[in-house]
Amino acid sequence: MNIITQLVILTLSLLLVNADQYCDNLLKQYNTFKTKCSPDLITINSCCDLTGFTLSKAPSAVYQMMTNCNCGSPFNTVTADVYCDMNTTDGGWTVMQRNRKDSTVDFNKNWIQYEAGFGDLSQDFWYGLEAIHCLTQTGQWEMRVDYQKNDKTWSYLHYNQFSVGSASEEYPLTIGGFTAEGSDWFTYHNGMKFSTPDNDNDKTSGNCAASGKSGWWYNSCYNINTNSQPPFVSGNVLFTEMKIRPKDCITH
Template identity: 55%
Template sequence: MTTADGGWIVIQRKIKDSPVSFFRNWREYEDGFGDISKDFWAGLKLMHILTQSDQWEMRVDFKKQDGSWSYIHYNQFKVGSAGERYKLTVGGYTGGDGDYFAGGNEPANSKMFTTFDNDNDLSHDNCAVHTSYRSGWWFHSCVDINPNAPKPYYNWPNTAEVMEMKIRLKDCITCV
């Protein structure tokens, strides 16, 4: 809550070598799972409800193998409705360790969510069942970055030891 002037809501946390599996079905990703103090997914329904109105921003903090922390920040974050397959909208990368969600050849931005039992990615295969991923995510195709993947996090900077996605109302003056 206190990172970068506070007001953040943690929507995802993944700790390397945790016994909690992110290889879950559609319903579990919709409803959320895990323990907020450990590995955690807040749920697609909640993410949609929070972000359907107002402007939200996202910050992703991650601990590198060398023990240092880094981050990624976006000025825009929104998760679409169930009917839109929880389409992700991120934009306005403002700095940090790289534009992993909206940049590159296969960004998660504007993609629908995929799980092993609900394939919405753009690949001819279901990326959620690919051995490198084995989790739900906003896949473009099966070479994306996926912080929910089992260790090591495929293509994630320095195979992060801990990763947290956080959101808050944009330009929140009374958050602290």
């Protein structure tokens, strides 16, 4: 059986399989992943690893990602769970935050909790400052915020530059290159250190994190705060989701 015939058979089979079977077929065809291929057991280096398959579409799901950024204990683990968004603009996004109005997850956390991350990756969560820093400390990254307004319509913000500094710098935000339609709410926070109720780094004489009951890159105080309750994008909204990926993700 020649290679073209094999690919035709594999393509037809992929039309009839569920997500687990799709993974198993990719394992056999490409031998890409090292673990048994159920979406929450795949070991990847980044969500971008899931964009290279042309015979089938990887589902948005929780995956297992290698962490080799050497950020040090207690964050330098062998693997860590990550939610990959494979539907938005060709996929490959690492979701770093999700929050909805009346969320059951309390975003009024202290510094250590924001550093380590909290919540449920399949629902509402904050991925963790140290993990976000580890991901963005090398290469060039883009960031997108999808949000649902109170009238149930959707919009988004997109930035061509995004990174978070180290713990010793108190995780300052670098963001720029706004490209989406609408207003640029995030640039106001560019260069700001992260603040929590117990670690105030904003520019005011008060404590924006304490009054806002959430950690954020506060300035004086904010134009956008997706960690507030309800989430805020120049006004209260119903839902926010922040996601990042390397700028060369799709070509990669």
